Structure formats: C-alpha cells, structure tokens
Amino acid sequence: xxxxxxxxxxxxxxxxxxxxxxxxxxxxxxxxxxxxxxxxxxxxxxxxxxxxxxxxxxxxxxxxxxxxxxxxxxxxxxxxxxxxxxxxxxxxxxxxxxxxxxxxxxxxxxxxxxxxxxxxxxxxxxxxxxxxxxxxxxxxxxxxxxxxxxxxxxxxxxxxxxxxxxxxxxxxxxxxxxxxxxxxxxxxxxxxxxxxxxxxxxxxxxxxxxxxxxxxxxxxxxxxxxxxxxxxxxxxxxxxxxxxxxxxxxxxxxxxxxxxxxxxxxxxxxxxxxxxxxxxxxxxxxxxxxxxxxxxxxxxxxxxxxxxxxxxxxxxxxxxxxxxxxxx
Amino acid sequence: xxxxxxxxxxxxxxxxxxxxxxxxxxxxxxxxxxxxxxxxxxxxxxxxxxxxxxxxxxxxxxxxxxxxxxxxxxxxxxxxxxxxxxxxxxxxxxxxxxxxxxxxxxxxxxxxxxxxxxxxxxxxxxxxxxxxxxxxxxxxxxxxxxxxxxxxxxxxxxxxxxxxxxxxxxxxxxxxxxxxxxxxxxxxxxxxxxxxxxxxxxxxxxxxxxxxxxxxxxxxxxxxxxxxxxxxxxxxxxxxxxxxxxxxxxxxxxxxxxxxxxxxxxxxxxxxxxxxxxxxx
Numbered sequence: 001x002x003x004x005x006x007x008x009x010x011x012x013x014x015x016x017x018x019x020x021x022x023x024x025x026x027x028x029x030x031x032x033x034x035x036x037x038x039x040x041x042x043x044x045x046x047x048x049x050x051x052x053x054x055x056x057x058x059x060x061x062x063x064x065x066x067x068x069x070x071x072x073x074x075x076x077x078x079x080x081x082x083x084x085x086x087x088x089x090x091x092x093x094x095x096x097x098x099x100x101x102x103x104x105x106x107x108x109x110x111x112x113x114x115x116x117x118x119x120x121x122x123x124x125x126x127x128x129x130x131x132x133x134x135x136x137x138x139x140x141x142x143x144x145x146x147x148x149x150x151x152x153x154x155x156x157x158x159x160x161x162x163x164x165x166x167x168x169x170x171x172x173x174x175x176x177x178x179x180x181x182x183x184x185x186x187x188x189x190x191x192x193x194x195x196x197x198x199x200x201x202x203x204x205x206x207x208x209x210x211x212x213x214x215x216x217x218x219x220x221x222x223x224x225x226x227x228x229x230x231x232x233x234x235x236x237x238x239x240x241x242x243x244x245x246x247x248x249x250x251x252x253x254x255x256x257x258x259x260x261x262x263x264x265x266x267x268x269x270x271x272x273x274x275x276x277x278x279x280x281x282x283x284x285x286x287x288x289x290x291x292x293x294x295x296x297x298x299x300x301x302x303x304x305x306x307x308x309x310x311x312x313x314x315x316x317x318x319x320x321x322x323x324x325x326x327x328x
Numbered sequence: 329x330x331x332x333x334x335x336x337x338x339x340x341x342x343x344x345x346x347x348x349x350x351x352x353x354x355x356x357x358x359x360x361x362x363x364x365x366x367x368x369x370x371x372x373x374x375x376x377x378x379x380x381x382x383x384x385x386x387x388x389x390x391x392x393x394x395x396x397x398x399x400x401x402x403x404x405x406x407x408x409x410x411x412x413x414x415x416x417x418x419x420x421x422x423x424x425x426x427x428x429x430x431x432x433x434x435x436x437x438x439x440x441x442x443x444x445x446x447x448x449x450x451x452x453x454x455x456x457x458x459x460x461x462x463x464x465x466x467x468x469x470x471x472x473x474x475x476x477x478x479x480x481x482x483x484x485x486x487x488x489x490x491x492x493x494x495x496x497x498x499x500x501x502x503x504x505x506x507x508x509x510x511x512x513x514x515x516x517x518x519x520x521x522x523x524x525x526x527x528x529x530x531x532x533x534x535x536x537x538x539x540x541x542x543x544x545x546x547x548x549x550x551x552x553x554x555x556x557x558x559x560x561x562x563x564x565x566x567x568x569x570x571x572x573x574x575x576x577x578x579x580x581x582x583x584x585x586x587x588x589x590x591x592x593x594x595x596x597x598x599x600x601x602x603x604x605x606x607x608x609x
Binding site: 027036258284287295303 | 444446447448449450451452453455456457459460461462532536539540543544545546555558561562565566569572573576579580583584587588
C-alpha cells in the first residue's frame with residue numbers, strides 16, 4: 001500500500017472499531033431491558049431482593065420512568081465516561097473490579113496464545129513437509145482430538161494427572177498462599193501456577209493453528225514464486241522458511257485476530273477450573289451471585305479488548321503485507 | 329443416494345463416527361429402560377468407585393449413579409444440540425439468503441450485523457443471555473442459537489451470490505415466479521450440501537457449548553446433563569476422579585463422532601465449502 005493511503009485506512013478502521021464498541025453498549029442496554037422483570041432490579045444485581053427505596057433511587061438515576069431513548073442516552077453517556085456501574089454485592093465499582101482482574105487474564109491468555117501460535121505453526125509446518133506420512137497423521141489425529149474435547153475437561157484432567165496423582169504442579173490460584181518470596185522466586189512461583197491453565201487454554205488453539213498452517217503452507221508451496229526460487233537454486237530449507245512459511249503465516253495471524261474473542265471466552269472456563277484470579281473468575285463469581293452489573297461489565301470489557309486486538313492485527317497486517325486491500 | 333453412501337463409506341473415519349453416533353443415540357433412546365427412575369435418585373453409597381457395589385461407573389457425592397446420569401444426559405445433549413442447530417439454521421439461512429439474493433444495501437447491512445456477532449466474544453454473550461433469562465432448557469437453546477448462526481449466514485450468502493446469476497434462476501425469473509418461490513424452490517435446494525455439512529459441525533459445537541454452560545451451573549436445574557456431572561465432580565476430584573472423567577469421555581466421543589461424520593458428509597456431497605469451524609469451549 002502507498003504510504004499516503006495508510007492514515008486514511010487506519011482512520012477508517014478506527015471509526016469502524018468505535019462503531020462496534022457503540023453497538024456493544026447498545027446491546028448491553030437492550031439486554032438489561034429484555035430481562036424478565038424490573039430493569040432496576042437487574043441493575044441492582046439482586047433480583048427481587050433489593051429494598052424499595054434503593055430501587056426508587058436507581059429508577060431516578062437511570063431515568064427508568066422516562067422514554068427508552070432517553071434511558072439509552074443516559075446509559076451511553078455513563079458507559080462512555082467509563083462508568084460501568086456499581087456492584088452492590090462487592091461494594092466496588094465494576095470498572096475497578098474489572099481493571100483489578102485484567103492483568104491476570106492478560107497474562108493467562110497471552111501465554112496461551114504464544115504457546116498455541118508457536119506450537120501450532122511448528123507442528124503445522126512439520127505436517128506440511130511430511131504430507132501423508134505418519135507424523136502428518138499423528139498431527140491430524142491430535143488436532144481432531146482437541147477439537148472434540150471440552151476445554152474445562154482438559155483442565156480437570158491435567159489437574160488430576162499433574163496435581164493430584166503426580167503432585168508436580170499446583171492446581172489452583174496464581175501464587176502460593178502464606179509464603180514469603182522475593183524477586184525471581186515470585187516469577188518462578190507464578191510460572192508454575194500458570195503452566196497448567198495456559199496449556200489447557202492453548203492446546204485447542206494449537207490444534208487449530210496447526211491445521212491452518214498445514215493447509216496454507218501446502219497452498220503456498222504450489223505457487224509460481226516458490227517454483228522460481230527452486231529453479232534459481234535457493235536451498236530447500238531457505239525456501240521453506242523465507243518463502244513458504246512467511247507467506248503462509250499471514251492468514252494464520254489474521255485468523256488468530258478473529259479468534260481473540262474465543263480465547264477470552266475460553267479463559268472464563270479455564271479460570272473457573274484453576275481458580276485463576278482474572279476477569280473470567282470474576283465473571284463466574286458474578287454468575288453465582290447473579291451480579292448482573294459485573295457480568296455486563298465483563299462482556300463490555302472483553303468485547304472492547306477483542307475490538308482493540310483486531311484493530312492491532314489489521315494495522316500490523318497492512319504494514320507487513322503491502323497487497324492488503326485498502327478498501328475493506 | 330447409493331452414490332452418496334459409497335462416497336461416504338470411503339472415508340473410514342466417517343464410518344467409525346457414524347457407528348459411535350448411532351450408539352450414543354441408542355443409549356439416549358433407551359435410557360428410561362436401561363436406568364429406570366430419575367437419575368437424581370440415590371442408587372448406592374456415596375463415592376463408590378467404578379465397578380464396586382454394582383455401579384459400572386461409580387457414584388457421586390450423593391450416591392447417584394454416574395452411568396445413569398450419563399445415559400440420561402445423552403438425551404439432553406443430543407436434544408439441545410439438534411434444536412439449537414435448527415434454530416441457528418433458521419436465522420442463518422434467512423439472513424444469508426436475504427443478503428445473497430438481494431445484494432446491495434441489504435447485503436451490506438446483514439453482513440455488518442453478522443460481522444458484529446462474530447467479533448464479540450460469543451461464549452461471554454451466551455453466558456450473559458442464559459444468566460439474564462434464567463437458566464432453563466429454552467434459554468440455553470436460545471443462547472446457543474444466537475451465537476452460532478453467523479457462519480451459516482456467511483456460507484448461505486456466498487452460495488446465493490454465486491447461484492442467483494445462473495441460467496436456471498434467470499429462467500425462473502422470466503417465467504414470472506415470485507422471489508420467495510425462486511429462493512425456496514430454485515436456489516435453496518442447490519445450496520443445501522454445504523448447509524448439511526455445516527450443520528453436523530454445528531451440532532458438535534452446540535453440544536460443547538451446552539456442556540460448558542451447564543459446567544458453569546447455567547444448565548436447566550431440573551435436567552441431568554454431562555456438563556453438570558463434570559461441574560459437580562470438579563470440587564471433589566481428589567476423592568472421586570470417576571465423577572468428572574466419564575462424562576467428559578461421553579462428550580468427547582459424541583463430538584468427535586459428529587466431526588468425523590461431518591467430514592464424511594463433506595467428502596460425499598463434495599461441496600465447495602472449505603471446512604469452517606467456530607465456537608469456543
């Protein structure tokens with residue numbers, strides 16, 4: 001893409017991302033109003049149990065006695081000023097609760113993503129090199145297996161094997177309780193706690209990326225520029241790395257961007273299994289307590305993260321691959 | 329039809345998948361005879377390991393038979409998988425047909441809408457929907473359908489886009505057939521094979537999604553499900569591994585079978601569809 005077109009492209013993408021965020025806020029608003037019963041009690045997060053004075057106060061605050069479009073306007077204004085509501089159960093603002101838990105989730109999903117991408121691309125490349133041989137078949141079988149296994153069950157089985165039977169790794173939390181630690185000890189401790197949840201979350205995507213890498217590599221290997229390189233006498237290893245793999249990676253990265261939302265959704269299950277103190281665990285706790293403001297906040301926050309991540313991959317993609325269509 | 333079966337049979341995995349699937353259907357159909365009475369009733373001593381006390385797969389913390397739970401759970405899993413897929417197909421096919429056949433502004437609007445649903449974290453939305461509309465089999469089916477229609481809409485739109493310019497469609501237009509009848513009787517039957525392949529994969533992901541929801545305690549509180557069994561075994565995994573291991577194997581086998589059958593269908597119907605996958609969990 002010409003350099004002069006880049007700012008316009010990025011601007012259009014940013015506008016689109018902003019529109020999606022706006023749509024998510026509207027979606028949240030509609031959900032509160034679609035819920036059976038009184039919207040005020042949904043906002044209070046304690047259906048049927050809140051006292052009348054408090055509900056009256058909420059009705060006034062959110063203008064629940066006014067027409068829907070006025071209510072929507074009030075809601076939009078508060079969300080866009082980053083006021084995601086208040087959790088009366090936890091006596092804290094939802095924004096604060098979510099922000100507190102965000103780093104743990106980012107660490108978990110980041111580690112899982114890195115593991116899945118590195119492992120998946122490696123396995124996929126190996127399978128593509130050995131089409132039809134046993135290594136290829138084994139990788140296909142592994143991929144099929146992880147497609148069909150529930151994420152939370154994989155987590156439980158890893159706990160059973162590595163924590164209960166072998167006693168190698170801790171089974172819950174993010175750090176050891178009641179132990180005084182410094183510097184690298186803390187990092188090592190967190191890494192031990194991180195290993196099983198990150199493996200659980202990453203294995204499914206490893207299978208996905210492996211299949212995708214295999215397919216795109218086989219496709220690219222057939223193209224003319226690869227034949228040219230081979231005819232020129234470029235060593236086979238270099239053709240594979242510099243010509244085939246590099247071009248095959250682009251669709252994998254795009255796909256990874258699209259799947260960011262799935263990864264965050266999966267982290268709810270994994271965090272529940274491993275009691276990992278991230279927003280997934282927060283969502284599970286809110287679920288048990290029917291704390292709707294927190295649930296809505298988690299939905300909003302994860303959606304925004306996905307939008308931001310997609311924006312980022314769009315940009316990277318546009319810069320890396322000059323052929324990307326600017327019109328999109 | 330014979331041709332179809334011949335091509336399907338050539339894929340060994342698909343045949344194995346079909347056999348497993350038929351076994352699961354058989355267990356689901358005969359559950360009331362295999363394990364009469366409610367799967368919620370106490371059947372033996374709590375925490376009996378598999379094989380002891382006449383319990384094939386052991387009992388849970390309240391002495392309920394895990395095997396009975398799995399057999400009865402198969403009914404719910406298959407039912408939710410099938411019904412939510414049908415619901416998602418209705419939404420997806422309608423929207424995809426409108427976008428692909430009408431094109432222009434309608435296409436743009438539908439595709440933006442579809443993109444939006446593909447962007448947001450679908451599992452989080454499903455949780456939110458079930459929680460807000462209170463857990464029941466209806467709300468679970470509704471939530472799964474809401475998050476699974478986008479791939480259908482995309483596939484159907486692509487098929488309709490390529491089919492609407494063909495001669496037989498133009499001929500129907502010249503004959504003065506109404507748009508609705510062209511869509512239903514001329515285009516849709518020709519777009520059926522990718523939809524069939526996609527639906528078997530959708531049933532698989534719907535079963536996974538349902539199990540994840542009931543694992544989190546969002547299943548219908550009156551129905552025994554595989555996800556609920558695993559969820560209740562989670563906190564006592566040190567005491568009773570069988571409570572979470574066996575229901576997980578049931579989910580794995582069923583979903584694997586559906587995926588294999590999907591691949592077999594794809595081979596047999598030979599559609600232009602690149603296998604699409606979606607769904608968390």
